[in-house]
Amino acid sequence: xxxxxxxxxxxxxxxxxxxxxxxxxxxxxxxxxxxxxxxxxxxxxxxxxxxxxxxxxxxxxxxxxxxxxxxxxxxxxxxxxxxxxxxxxxxxxxxxxxxxxxxxxxxxxxxxxxxxxxxxxxxxxxxxxxxxxxxxxxxxxxxxxxxxxxxxxxxxxxxxxxxxxxxxxxxxxxxxxxxxxxxxxxxxxxxxxxxxxxxxxxxxxxxxxxxxxxxxxxxxxxxxxxxxxxxxxxxxxxxxxxxxxxxxxxxxxxxxxxxxxxxxxxxxxxxxxxxxxxxxxxxxxxxxxxxxxxxxxxxxxxxxxxxxxxxxxxxxxxxxxxxxxxxxxxxxxxxxxxxxxxxxxxxxxxxxxxxxxxxxxxxxxxxxxxxxxxxxxxxxxxxxxxxxxxxxxxxxxxxxxxxxxxxxxxxxxxxxxxxxxxxxxxxxxxxxxxxxxxxxxxxxxxxxxxxxxxxxxxxxxxxxxxxxxxxxxxxxxxxxxxxxxxxxxxxxxxxxxxxxxxxxxxxxxxxxxxxxxxxxxxxxxxxxxxxxxx
Numbered sequence: 001x002x003x004x005x006x007x008x009x010x011x012x013x014x015x016x017x018x019x020x021x022x023x024x025x026x027x028x029x030x031x032x033x034x035x036x037x038x039x040x041x042x043x044x045x046x047x048x049x050x051x052x053x054x055x056x057x058x059x060x061x062x063x064x065x066x067x068x069x070x071x072x073x074x075x076x077x078x079x080x081x082x083x084x085x086x087x088x089x090x091x092x093x094x095x096x097x098x099x100x101x102x103x104x105x106x107x108x109x110x111x112x113x114x115x116x117x118x119x120x121x122x123x124x125x126x127x128x129x130x131x132x133x134x135x136x137x138x139x140x141x142x143x144x145x146x147x148x149x150x151x152x153x154x155x156x157x158x159x160x161x162x163x164x165x166x167x168x169x170x171x172x173x174x175x176x177x178x179x180x181x182x183x184x185x186x187x188x189x190x191x192x193x194x195x196x197x198x199x200x201x202x203x204x205x206x207x208x209x210x211x212x213x214x215x216x217x218x219x220x221x222x223x224x225x226x227x228x229x230x231x232x233x234x235x236x237x238x239x240x241x242x243x244x245x246x247x248x249x250x251x252x253x254x255x256x257x258x259x260x261x262x263x264x265x266x267x268x269x270x271x272x273x274x275x276x277x278x279x280x281x282x283x284x285x286x287x288x289x290x291x292x293x294x295x296x297x298x299x300x301x302x303x304x305x306x307x308x309x310x311x312x313x314x315x316x317x318x319x320x321x322x323x324x325x326x327x328x329x330x331x332x333x334x335x336x337x338x339x340x341x342x343x344x345x346x347x348x349x350x351x352x353x354x355x356x357x358x359x360x361x362x363x364x365x366x367x368x369x370x371x372x373x374x375x376x377x378x379x380x381x382x383x384x385x386x387x388x389x390x391x392x393x394x395x396x397x398x399x400x401x402x403x404x405x406x407x408x409x410x411x412x413x414x415x416x417x418x419x420x421x422x423x424x425x426x427x428x429x430x431x432x433x434x435x436x437x438x439x440x441x442x443x444x445x446x447x448x449x450x451x452x453x454x455x456x457x458x459x460x461x462x463x464x465x466x467x468x469x470x471x472x473x474x475x476x477x478x479x480x481x482x483x484x485x486x487x488x489x490x491x492x493x494x495x496x497x498x499x500x501x502x503x504x505x506x507x508x509x510x511x512x513x514x515x516x517x518x519x520x521x522x523x524x525x526x527x528x529x530x531x532x533x534x
Contacts, residue, residue: 005260008263009261010283014153016253021331021334022331026043027039027331036118037120040094042330045121045125047326048178049130049180054140055322057102057136058102060318060320060337062103064294069292079351080284080285082351083108088483088484089344090344090484100424101430102431103318103486104421104431104433105145105433107182108145108161110180111167111181113125114169118174119175138160139424143422162422175325180322187313191311192216192220209310214277222483225316226246228244229312230300230311232297232302234302238324244313246296249297254266262287275293279291357381361381375528375533380519386416392504395501399422400446401451408498408502415457418509421485429496430489442457442465453475454474459481478520491515497510
C-alpha cells in the first residue's frame with residue numbers, strides 16, 4: 001500500500017509583484033452562516049480587465065526594460081544588438097505616453113484567473129471580463145485582429161478584438177488572482193510542441209535537441225525573447241499552458257527540485273545552458289549577435305510513461321504580461337514602468353552611417369542601387385511604399401489566377417508586410433511595425449515572375465524559396481526591426497492612404513510615405529541570405 005499524496009502541482013512559493021490599487025469599490029465582505037464571503041460587483045471585473053489591457057498595451061515591466069539597457073552596456077553585444085535594443089527602448093518611451101501602442105499587433109486578449117472558492121460574483125465572470133477588454137479596444141488606438149469564421153471558408157473581422165481567451169480556475173480562499181496577456185500573432189506562432197520519448201531524457205540528447213529546435217524560433221517573433229522550455233506534462237495541453245505562463249514570468253518562483261507528488265520545478269542549471277546555446281547561435285537581437293534571448297525558463301513536469309511532451313515558446317519584445325488581483329482590500333493591477341526614458345543612454349550607440357535609398361525612382365534603379373551592397377548592410381529608406389499582408393496577397397493571387405495583370409502599385413513600389421493600429425487624432429499613422437515575412441513566402445516566386453514584390457520589407461527569416469526567387473528574378477528582402485511600431489509611426493511614417501481592398505480593414509492595401517525608415521538587406525539578388533550564414 002502507498003499513502004495518498006496531493007499538493008498544488010504548481011506551487012508558486014512567493015509573489016513579489018508590485019501592485020497599484022485601482023479602487024476600493026466593488027468589493028464587500030459578507031457573512032453567510034459561519035463562512036466569510038467576498039462579494040464582487042461584476043463592474044469590478046470589467047474595470048480590472050479594462051485597466052490591465054490598457055496598461056499592458058502601452059507599458060512594459062521594469063525588469064524587461066532593465067534587460068534591454070543591459071544589452072547597451074554589454075561590451076560583448078554587437079552593433080546590431082545595440083541598434084535593436086536602443087530602438088526598442090525608444091519605442092517603449094513613445095508608447096508609454098499612451099497614444100501609440102508598443103506594437104501594432106495589439107494581440108489576442110488572454111485572461112488566466114484563479115478564483116477563490118469564497119468569492120461570489122453572481123454572473124458569468126468571462127462575460128464581464130470581456131466587457132472590460134471590449135472597452136479598452138474601443139477607446140484606445142488598438143487594432144482589431146480577431147477573425148471569426150462565418151462558414152468553413154468565409155471569415156470576417158469581429159470589429160472588437162473579441163472573443164478573448166478566458167480560463168478561470170478554482171482555488172481556496174478569498175482572493176481572485178489574474179494574469180492578463182496581449183499575445184501577438186508573431187510570438188504566438190512561435191509556440192512549438194514536440195512529442196518525444198524517454199530517450200530524450202539524457203544530457204547529450206537534450207543538448208542536441210535544444211540546439212536543433214532553437215532554430216525553429218527564428219527572428220520573426222521579435223527577439224530578444226523571454227524563452228520558455230517545458231519538459232513533460234500530463235497532457236500536451238498542460239505542457240503548452242505551462243509554456244505560455246512560464247514565458248510570462250508567472251512560474252518564476254516555483255521550487256527548484258521535484259518530489260513524489262509530481263510538483264513542477266525550475267531547473268536553473270539547464271536555464272543557464274540553454275541561454276548559452278542561444279548566445280552561441282549568433283542570431284542575436286534580430287540581425288546577428290549575442291542577444292537572441294534575454295533569459296530562459298526551463299520547467300520540468302511529470303509525464304505519462306509513454307509520453308514526453310516538450311514545449312518551446314517565447315514572450316517577444318512586446319512583453320505584454322500583467323498581473324491583477326481582487327481582495328477584500330480592493331482591486332489591484334501590477335505596476336508597470338511609467339518612465340522608460342530613464343533606461344535610455346545619454347547618447348545613441350555609435351554605428352556606421354546607413355546607406356540612403358530613394359524609393360521614389362523607377363524600380364529598376366532601386367534594384368540596381370541595392371545590388372551594390374552586401375547582405376547585412378543597414379539602410380535608411382525614403383519615399384513611397386505599398387503595404388499589404390495575408391489577405392491582400394491572397395486577393396492579388398486570385399487576380400493572377402483569373403488571368404488578370406499584377407496591379408501596378410505592386411510592381412512600382414516596395415511592399416511592406418504590415419497592418420496598422422488605429423490612428424491617434426492629429427497623427428499620420430497608428431503604430432505600424434512589420435509583420436512576419438514567412439507567411440507570404442508562398443506568393444513570392446509567382447509575384448516576382450509577374451513583376452511584383454521585387455523589394456519586400458518585413459521582419460524575420462524566410463524560406464529558401466524566397467532566396468531562390470530573388471536570385472532568379474533579381475529581387476530583395478529587406479528586414480525591418482520587429483518591435484518598435486510606435487516610434488516608426490511617430491518618426492518614420494509621414495502619410496498613409498488606402499489604395500485597394502478597403503473592406504479588409506487593417507488588411508487593406510495602403511500606400512505610405514516613409515522618411516529615414518530603418519532596414520537591413522537580408523536576402524539579395526545573388527542568392528545570398530543573411531540568416532543562412534549563421
